[in-house]
Amino acid sequence: MLKKELRVILLSLVVSFILTLAKFAAYYVTHSVAILSDAMESIINVVAGAFASYSIYLSGKPRDANHPYGHGKVEFFSIGFEGAMIFFAGVLIMFKAVQYFISPRELHGMDSGLWLLGATTVANLLLGLYLQRAGKQLGSITISGNGQHIMTDVYSSAGLIVALGVIRFTGWNWLDPAVSVLMGILILAKGYQLMRTSISGLMDETDMKVVDRLIEILSAHRVPNWIDIHNTRVQQYGNNYHIDCHITMPYYLELSEAHDEMKRVEVLVNKEFKGHEVEFFIHMDPCIPACCHYCLKATCPVRSHPFTGEIVWTRDNVLPNRKHGAE
Numbered sequence: 001m002l003k004k005e006l007r008v009i010l011l012s013l014v015v016s017f018i019l020t021l022a023k024f025a026a027y028y029v030t031h032s033v034a035i036l037s038d039a040m041e042s043i044i045n046v047v048a049g050a051f052a053s054y055s056i057y058l059s060g061k062p063r064d065a066n067h068p069y070g071h072g073k074v075e076f077f078s079i080g081f082e083g084a085m086i087f088f089a090g091v092l093i094m095f096k097a098v099q100y101f102i103s104p105r106e107l108h109g110m111d112s113g114l115w116l117l118g119a120t121t122v123a124n125l126l127l128g129l130y131l132q133r134a135g136k137q138l139g140s141i142t143i144s145g146n147g148q149h150i151m152t153d154v155y156s157s158a159g160l161i162v163a164l165g166v167i168r169f170t171g172w173n174w175l176d177p178a179v180s181v182l183m184g185i186l187i188l189a190k191g192y193q194l195m196r197t198s199i200s201g202l203m204d205e206t207d208m209k210v211v212d213r214l215i216e217i218l219s220a221h222r223v224p225n226w227i228d229i230h231n232t233r234v235q236q237y238g239n240n241y242h243i244d245c246h247i248t249m250p251y252y253l254e255l256s257e258a259h260d261e262m263k264r265v266e267v268l269v270n271k272e273f274k275g276h277e278v279e280f281f282i283h284m285d286p287c288i289p290a291c292c293h294y295c296l297k298a299t300c301p302v303r304s305h306p307f308t309g310e311i312v313w314t315r316d317n318v319l320p321n322r323k324h325g326a327e
Helices: 002-030 033-059 074-102 110-138 141-170 175-202 208-220 255-272 289-294
Strands: 228-237 240-249 277-286
Touching: 002 033, 002 110, 002 141, 033 074, 033 110, 033 141, 033 175, 074 141, 074 175, 110 141, 141 175, 208 228, 208 255, 240 255, 255 277
Parallel strands: 240 277
Antiparallel strands: 228 240
8 A cells, every 4th residue: 555655646747747737838928927836835835745745655655662652653754844945935925926016027928828827737737636646545744735736726826716807808907916815815824724733643642434434333343242332532643543442341240251352343433444454452341330221232230220211422422531421
């Protein structure tokens, strides 16, 4: 899988480099600051692609004594770096647009510039869709983040083509820096979003979608010996998840039986989390009399309270560090 990820990101790097050259050619032909803004953003595609290539290589290295959870966290650095570069590009674009407001430049060669920009936009669209699909299939946040950035480039380029078309037929050259300002704002927002994602991953912020998926899987395959699940924590390391949780089981189970149940959970979740490797650390809690009223084990030989009803597993009772129903 690592080789495929590297092939995907290297393809992105090569295509982005070619398209960046084409956009600078369009700027050279037209002297449009808006096209220059688009070309400057494309430079970020190239730089980010190069950094992403290295991060994917590094994240694929096996865990070692110094990195017991592997090297996958570097992917969060990758998208954070990309976000910072995008944000910086947005600042430069805004600065350049203000300069053109103060000292306007005459536009020329608009037809050639529009054709060049249109061709790069179509190529970027195909590349962005491919990266987003590949990122989803491979479970790579680096490739997905790169694909999102490319699609942002597509949207801004499409808007730019419309604006330049208006300038071409109306002569309203003041639209050129105005569009550049708008593009700068959109690029700043995208850079912030990627940096926010990076910080969340590095700070181990819980991805509630992953928690919901885990609850869905365990609920669908629930067995009586799994009395409750609590103190659940999810961390992402590149394409892998590290999950630790507490599972309450009948206190009289033998060690081998409890181990089999925990292995059952691990195998089940790894099977259902397609495209991801899930490492489980499960702590087994012995049941207590307070568990009897929601324990599904009908033939329990030590039940001290009657069964009153099943407790549905939700975020509210799976995440806190306490048995269900406990104060």
